[in-house]
Structure formats: C-alpha cells, structure tokens
Amino acid sequence: MSIRLYVGNLSKDLERQEFENVFADFTDDLVSVKLIADKKTGKCRGFGFVTVKTDEKADEVVEKLNGQMLAELPIKIEKALPRTKPEGEAEARPSGEPTSKRPAKGSTRKSSTPAAATAASSSASVQPDPRWAGELEKLKQMLATQTTSS
Secondary structure, rough: OOEEEEEEEOOOOHHHHHHHHHHHHHHHEEEEEHHHHHHHOOOEEEEEEEEEEEHHHHHHHHHHHHHEOOOOEEEEEOOOOOOOOOOOOOOOOOOOOOOOOOOOOOOOOEEEEHHHHHHHHHOOOOOOOOOHHHHHHHHHHHHHHHHHHO
16 A cells, blocks of 8 residues: 655745655655646645555655655655545645635635525524614514414
C-alpha cells in the first residue's frame, strides 16, 4: 500500500525540478512527487506531496529528509492525513497547517435540500425583520381567519 507524505515549509520560489531532486535517492521507491503551485501565479504554495510504495520507505524518507535545508528553509516531512472530505469541510490537512474557513470564490452556502431551507426559515428562533413585523402580524391573522372559515 502506498503512503502519502506531506512536505511543507517550502520556499515560494522553489521550482519543481529542485523539489524532485530532494528525493533523488529514493526514486525506486517513489510513486509520485507533486509540488503544489498557485493557479494564478504558478509559484509554489509552500508545500507538496510525495507518495512512496511502502510504510517502511515512508518512515525512512521522513527520518532522512525531515529538517533538511532546501532553499535556506528546513523542510518539514510527515505522513499526510487521509483524504476525507466530510460535507462542508475542506480537505484534511496535516497538523499545524492553517485552514481557511471561507467558502470558495463564487460559491454560496446554501442548504442542500429545499425542505431543510424551509424548515430553517420557519424555525421559532428566527425573528422577523422589525420593519415588517406589523405587516407580518396582519398576514398571519388573515391566514388564520382563512383557514378557520373554510
């Protein structure tokens, strides 16, 4: 079973070839090497992932390369957390990595079902806008008289 390793604390100016060269001693044991780059600028985002063939090789890579200097920064290597995406949460990250609470650009947070949205809007904890409270009360009374008279 292959093991995915998180490689962090990378320079923003790091090139893919430099990143791959760090793992040159382990080429026979590597499945993939991926440097994460910003979509707009193409520059390194400060982390990447390396997948190795076995758990033993993963431990060996972590032991030999964790803390090694790369572009004047000590790299951080650890086993990556599994890729689970619970509903409404971002990709799992290694401990110590910041997470963003903002929704993706252009997306809005809406309920997945119309019934849930209706239930949420008719909840007793939701208060009406005070500017329309009087009008709302009149509408409620009109509705109550309609349902009792029919």
